[in-house]
Amino acid sequence: MTQTLSTPPDATSTPTVTDEQVVALAAEVGAVAAEHDARHDRDATFVTEAYDAAHANGYLRLAVPADLGGGGATLRQLVLAQEELGRWSGATALSSTMHLYLTLVQRWRRRRGAPGAEAVLRAVADGLVMATSGGSDWVSPTTVATPVEGGYRLDGRKTFCSQAPVAGVVSTSAVVGGPGPGAEVIHAGVPLSAEGVSIVETWDTLGMRGTASHDLVLDGVFLPAAKVLGTRPYGVLAGPLLVAAIHFAPLAGAAYLGVGRGACDEAARLLRTRPDPAAGAVRAVGEMRARLRVAHWALLGAVAETGDDLAADAETLTTLMTAKREAVLAARAVVDQAMEVAGGAAFFKRSPLERAYRDARGGPFHPLTPEATLDLVGRRTLAEG
Secondary structure, eight states: OOOOOOOOTTOOSSOOSOHHHHHHHHHHHHHHHHHHHHHHHHHTOOOHHHHHHHHHHTGGGTTSOGGGTSOOOOHHHHHHHHHHHHHHOHHHHHHHHHHHHHHHHHHHHHHTTOTTHHHHHHHHHTTOOEEEOHHHHTTSOOOEEEEETTEEEEEEEEEEETTTTTOSEEEEEEEESSSSTTOEEEEEEEETTSTTEEEEOOOOOSSOGGGOOEEEEEEEEEEEGGGEEEEEETTOOOHHHHHHHHHHHHHHHHHHHHHHHHHHHHHHHHHHTSSSOOHHHHHHHHHHHHHHHHHHHHHHHHHHHHOSSOOOSHHHHHHHHHHHHHHHHHHHHHHHHHHHHHGGGGGSTTOHHHHHHHHHTTGGGSSSOHHHHHHHHHHHHHHHO
16 A cells, blocks of 8 residues: 655644654655666666655655645654665665755754745755765865855865755855865755756766766856855864754664665575574574664664754764764674675675675765764763863
8 A cells, every 4th residue: 555645734843644654655665666776776877766756655755844744754753764765775765865864954944943944845845855965075175165246156076966866956065265274164055957067977886876976066156145054164063064964864874774674684584495594694693683773772862862853062963973883884794794694695796685785885984984983972082071
């Protein structure tokens, strides 16, 4: 039976979906994605069919408040949903993470009366897909914003723009005047239809190939001053970037943890076909499942600790990035173990474990990396003394 997201006429900011419903929506999208994942992985093409399903059943508007036409799902519910989606399709889960976390950022801005936030959320409810260039920009963007009459001229190249082929706007940043100490960074959303924006198909990677995270070139793109969402110092994780990072962390962790779950499920399925599975293999399945549960608890615990309306501070960042670290490392370790349990069958391209093995490698590259997270935790611990 097809699941659909409906919004009652008197909807408020209270969630209109249950945990079971958001997981069912994710599973429905995932089942569609799984039918096409091998082809998209082989060709490095976007998971279009999955996104068609996600538009149809309302998955991509789950994070929009109910009174604006969305599901009003909580952060905790989105973590559950993304973990389930990742179990079916890593590429779909990671792609939609970029859109969903940006939706959460706009929800956060709306709660604080930020201009334009409500209009963006209404557009998402109507089908807008948002992309981000945060992976390449991070704290020190190379794109330059040159002040001109009425705003800025943007020039630069962005990498890792997941879901670029279907996005309507990209959340990005640029340094005013040029990089260096004391420079100011502006954050804004840029329509992909704007003059001077082009997509360069560069996505030929080890894993997560179905995200189609191509490069975006900004060549003389005009950004009206009124469209600037916020500023921060160059080289500093603060302001709009901090808000983005704290919303990204739990959803990204959940997406990769889902990849680990799918690998564990496949290894267990293969083991069930053996008449007398080795004790070591059975133990390995138990170890995989245990590690997945601990990482799952880490994500849910971090979200419970920080709440649904996140505080943009160092404590929130530390809490959520620590949980993300546990999730992405657990996913990678579980996939490795699942390959060993499956044996030679997992070495074939046709095996979903082979794809999961490559997809799981992407997790530790997302900022904050596991090592950067430990550095953050360590510095904060020493400062407390």
